[in-house]
Amino acid sequence: MNDTPRIRTVVSCTVLAVTLTAGATACAGSDGHPLSAKPYDAAEQISFNAPAQGKKADPDKALEITAKGDEGRITDVTAVDATGHHLAGELTADGQRWRSTGSLTAGGRYTVKVATENEGGAPGTRTFTFETAPAERALVVKFGPEAGTYGVGQPITADLSLPVKGKAARAVVERALKVRSTPSVEGAWHWVDDEKLHFRPKEYWPTGTKITVTGNLAGVKVGDKLYGGESKPLNLTIGDRVEAIADAGSHHMTVRRNGEVINTIPVTTGKPGFSTRNGIKVVLGKEYFVRMRSTTVGIAAGSSESYDLPVYYATRVTWSGEYVHAAPWSAGSHGVANVSHGCVGMSTGNAAWFYKTVRPGDIVQTINSYGDTMDTFGNGFGDWNLSWDKWRQGSALLGDAKSPTAPADIARLRPSI
The missing domain is CATH 2.40.440.10 (L,D-transpeptidase catalytic domain-like)
Known part of the structure; x- marks a missing residue:
């Protein structure tokens, strides 16, 4: 069979949390033909940089799985969090080490399945679970306006609990903020400043539009030691024009x-x-x-x-x-x-x-x-x-992320006749 191990890179998302548990499988057959044998338990063949029992993994550190000695190699690794998102990773050409390339989710729980083979080509397998520690700083998004019926010119607002400045970090945030409407419209987020975004369609909202706004940032790494928190979804209806x-x-x-x-x-x-x-x-x-x-x-x-x-x-x-x-x-x-x-x-x-x-x-x-x-x-x-x-x-995904900033000295509630 081909001695070159298969390299598996999976779409990354957010992950976090490390708590180990093990799953095992039956021993390999004795006839030396791996295709006719049940996978053996590879627990003794691999090591995993998991924290001590009862501890949770640091989401800022990569997940690493290593083959022990020269008696076998890793052929495949799949790491999936509780929401079904896969953690991207890369396997070395010699099958001796797999390392995650995507960011782990904070406060998450992962199931890791490792496939191996020994010197004779017999297949092995091992399953672990681990949890990542919750974020020390959580970026929370509050959507506006309040749920209800509004006119065709109403923008959607997203207020952030902490400032986000870099274009890459803004892109992470913006990608997680979803605006879905029926009928669908062309629209975009615009960064007003470091802590506020507005969303509007290209043209006014069509009469009767139903809008749902969600934030899928929970556990997602935004920047250095900064992860997304939970966001309350928003539902709006657009009235007459x-x-x-x-x-x-x-x-x-x-x-x-x-x-x-x-x-x-x-x-x-x-x-x-x-x-x-x-x-x-x-x-x-x-x-x-x-x-x-x-x-x-x-x-x-x-x-x-x-x-x-x-x-x-x-x-x-x-x-x-x-x-x-x-x-x-x-x-x-x-x-x-x-x-x-x-x-x-x-x-x-x-x-x-x-x-x-x-x-x-x-x-x-x-x-x-x-x-x-x-x-x-x-x-x-x-x-x-x-x-x-x-x-x-003004979009971090569509433009250069440069936008006017809101005047800081505007006084609210100043009536003039």
């Missing part, structure tokens, strides 16, 4: 549902010096009542621009305080002029209708304003203002 376009030039807002115009509302937007941000925003939430004070946005009390007003039917589109809301004090300017401090104002009746019509994840777009473009990250969801090509560049 509701889009509101506020035209600062015409002073009107057009609202569409599934492509059909359902309302046109006279509005006022930000006046010079306080121009409403241009671009696509996503509804973040709704507040029936908000007390809006100019001091929260840096306008000194007592100045000609100061205000302190009770505001009703407030639909939030930025964390810094931009809303669509009732503005009865500027009724004479609705549909005529821009007089607000950055929000989109309208009559109380129209604001109540808008408040009841939209949900988080719906689109609110401002056009023809003198304001800057909505930030991509850090002040709400400006994700859709980034082209698809640039969005993909």
